[in-house]
Amino acid sequence: MSTILVVNSSPNPDGSISRALTEQFTDAWLAASPETNIAHRDVGLNPIPHVDQDMIGAYYTPPEQRSDEQNEVLELSDTIVDEAEAADIIVIGSPMHNFGVSSGLKAWIDHLARVGRTFNYTENGPVGALGGRKVFVMTARGGRYQGDSPAAHMDMQEPFLRTVLGFLGLDDVTFVHAEGVAGGTEGRDAAEAEINTIIESQIAQAA
Numbered sequence: 001m002s003t004i005l006v007v008n009s010s011p012n013p014d015g016s017i018s019r020a021l022t023e024q025f026t027d028a029w030l031a032a033s034p035e036t037n038i039a040h041r042d043v044g045l046n047p048i049p050h051v052d053q054d055m056i057g058a059y060y061t062p063p064e065q066r067s068d069e070q071n072e073v074l075e076l077s078d079t080i081v082d083e084a085e086a087a088d089i090i091v092i093g094s095p096m097h098n099f100g101v102s103s104g105l106k107a108w109i110d111h112l113a114r115v116g117r118t119f120n121y122t123e124n125g126p127v128g129a130l131g132g133r134k135v136f137v138m139t140a141r142g143g144r145y146q147g148d149s150p151a152a153h154m155d156m157q158e159p160f161l162r163t164v165l166g167f168l169g170l171d172d173v174t175f176v177h178a179e180g181v182a183g184g185t186e187g188r189d190a191a192e193a194e195i196n197t198i199i200e201s202q203i204a205q206a207a
């Protein structure tokens with residue numbers, strides 16, 4: 001049975017567009033492939049702590065030298081890494097906040113990026129350890145940044161996510177952007193249609 005991990009990061013419980021898009025994705029996936037296991041991590045409604053000094057100390061202490069307190073400090077990060085490792089597909093709901101990701105999603109990434117677990121330093125530099133999984137990112141943005149938009153250079157969300165996910169070995173990433181949501185439903189409608197096309201092609205590939 002394959003597992004999809006859904007990471008939602010909008011602080012909005014109601015009316016969130018990125019949440020609606022991740023839900024549309026998993027509903028359509030389940031309709032086509034009902035035996036799929038869906039796991040959830042919600043860092044928008046259940047925020048996780050920012051990285052602090054104790055976490056950094058524990059991250060960079062070799063496992064065999066960690067104190068009991070340091071192992072305790074790492075429990076949440078370990079769980080977040082376990083959840084990603086257990087997934088075949090990761091679906092991320094990402095509202096654009098101040099041109100980047102929401103603080104909840106940034107905190108999730110800071111718990112996920114772990115030397116010795118999700119990336120390793122080698123003779124050839126750092127190598128990500130989460131390869132082989134597909135990632136689908138559903139963004140929602142008030143403005144427009146795609147194509148020849150004059151605001152294209154202000155999009156720190158997709159480049160950041162592509163870079164950090166790629167660093168962890170997650171280089172098969174598909175973005176679906178609901179753009180211009182502050183000005184109408186056109187961008188959201190296009191994102192919804194794109195999700196249906198993605199699901200059809202993913203299910204056809206898996207068949």
Ligand SMILES: Cc1cc2nc3c(=O)[nH]c(=O)nc-3n(C[C@H](O)[C@H](O)[C@H](O)COP(=O)(O)O)c2cc1C
Pocket residue numbers: 010011012015016017018019094095096097098099100140141142143144181
């Ligand atoms: C704190 C905050 C910051 C935002 N910053 C931006 C921004 O920089 N650029 C933009 O296009 N829209 C911005 N927006 C609009 C959101 O991207 C838009 O409302 C989107 O639908 C949020 O996703 P959600 O509906 O899933 O919560 C911001 C909204 C909030 C609440």
